[in-house]
Amino acid sequence: MSTPADLEQEQLILDSVGRFLDREVKPHVHALEHDDIWPEDIVEGMKALGLFGATIGADHGGLGLSASTYAKIVETVSTVWMSLAGIFNSHLIMAATVERFGTPAQKESFLPRFATGELRGGLALTEPDCGTDLQAIRTTARRDGNLDYVINGTKTWISNGIHGQIFALLVKTDPAAEPRHRGMSLFLAEKGPGFTVSKKLEKLGYKGIDSAELVFSDYRVPADRLIGGAEGRGLQQALGGLELGRSTSRRAASGWRGRPSTRRSPTARSARPSASRSASTRRSS
Ligand SMILES: Cc1cc2nc3c(=O)[nH]c(=O)nc-3n(C[C@H](O)[C@H](O)[C@H](O)COP(=O)(O)OP(=O)(O)OC[C@H]3O[C@@H](n4cnc5c(N)ncnc54)[C@H](O)[C@@H]3O)c2cc1C
Numbered sequence: 165m166s167t168p169a170d171l172e173q174e175q176l177i178l179d180s181v182g183r184f185l186d187r188e189v190k191p192h193v194h195a196l197e198h199d200d201i202w203p204e205d206i207v208e209g210m211k212a213l214g215l216f217g218a219t220i221g222a223d224h225g226g227l228g229l230s231a232s233t234y235a236k237i238v239e240t241v242s243t244v245w246m247s248l249a250g251i252f253n254s255h256l257i258m259a260a261t262v263e264r265f266g267t268p269a270q271k272e273s274f275l276p277r278f279a280t281g282e283l284r285g286g287l288a289l290t291e292p293d294c295g296t297d298l299q300a301i302r303t304t305a306r307r308d309g310n311l312d313y314v315i316n317g318t319k320t321w322i323s324n325g326i327h328g329q330i331f332a333l334l335v336k337t338d339p340a341a342e343p344r345h346r347g348m349s350l351f352l353a354e355k356g357p358g359f360t361v362s363k364k365l366e367k368l369g370y371k372g373i374d375s376a377e378l379v380f381s382d383y384r385v386p387a388d389r390l391i392g393g394a395e396g397r398g399l400q401q402a403l404g405g406l407e408l409g410r411s412t413s414r415r416a417a418s419g420w421r422g423r424p425s426t427r428r429s430p431t432a433r434s435a436r437p438s439a440s441r442s443a444s445t446r447r448s449s
Pocket residue numbers: 254286287288289290293294295296297320321322323324370375
């Protein structure tokens with residue numbers, strides 16, 4: 165249960181996000197959305213605020229916020245421009261798959277860089293022939309010796325696809341497996357040879373955030389990028405990460421509808437919580 169101190173701390177965070185929105189986003193949002201411009205300066209500001217590490221644990225350099233506080237941030241941001249929430253939320257879904265299911269080495273290597281926004285990305289599940297029924301994906305990863313997998317396939321509608329550098333990529337490591345999910349695995353795929361952005365997808369709204377088709381053509385990924393280090397767990401891992409996205413998408417929608425913000429007058433300078441922040445504004449890890 166939240167104490168008055170927790171709520172005070174949460175309000176300080178929302179206030180600083182609100183001030184950022186007033187100063188850095190509101191004056192530009194119409195032009196950026198209308199012209200479908202990726203908001204580079206605003207992304208830099210969101211990095212400085214710590215939003216790319218909002219739900220990542222403090223032990224890995226994130227803010228370690230609770231789902232409840234994070235959802236309020238998503239709603240507050242979405243009252244001004246929902247696309248911004250999509251940029252960091254897709255990234256944090258990818259981060260959640262590593263934090264929840266990754267090996268200790270994967271957590272140590274990637275989470276601090278995800279938290280600062282130095283390395284950003286999203287989740288690559290959907291394919292041209294398959295969205296809801298993820299077990300029908302056709303992208304394959306074939307093991308080549310002990311060191312690498314070779315990935316072939318196409319992903320579409322991938323948020324942050326153009327400006328992100330790394331994606332939690334759902335593939336079939338055993339296309340013949342029954343049940344089908346036992347043959348599915350999740351990799352951390354960083355852009356490199358064999359991994360190309362084939363096109364930007366145009367949208368009627370929700371612009372600013374880049375949606376792209378990604379093509380993998382004999383793309384080699386080191387075996388240590390298999391999330392959790394074992395094949396056959398990819399679907400559960402992807403769905404586990406999506407838990408964060410599903411709950412916050414609802415808050416994004418209510419923010420976008422223009423629900424009144426719960427903000428009070430500004431008092432804090434950064435979203436980064438103070439050392440004295442008490443436990444329940446942090447999420448339980
Ligand atoms: C702006 C945007 C951003 C996106 N970002 C990402 C991203 O970052 N990463 C990613 O992987 N994907 C992303 N997607 C893709 C999104 O996840 C898919 O569009 C979604 O999963 C639905 O897939 P689909 O479009 O193929 O629809 P379909 O799977 O064809 O479904 C169409 C309709 O049929 C219904 N339906 C499907 N199967 C059944 C069934 N068996 N029984 C009853 N009803 C059924 C569905 O509920 C839906 O209403 C994004 C899409 C958009 C538009």
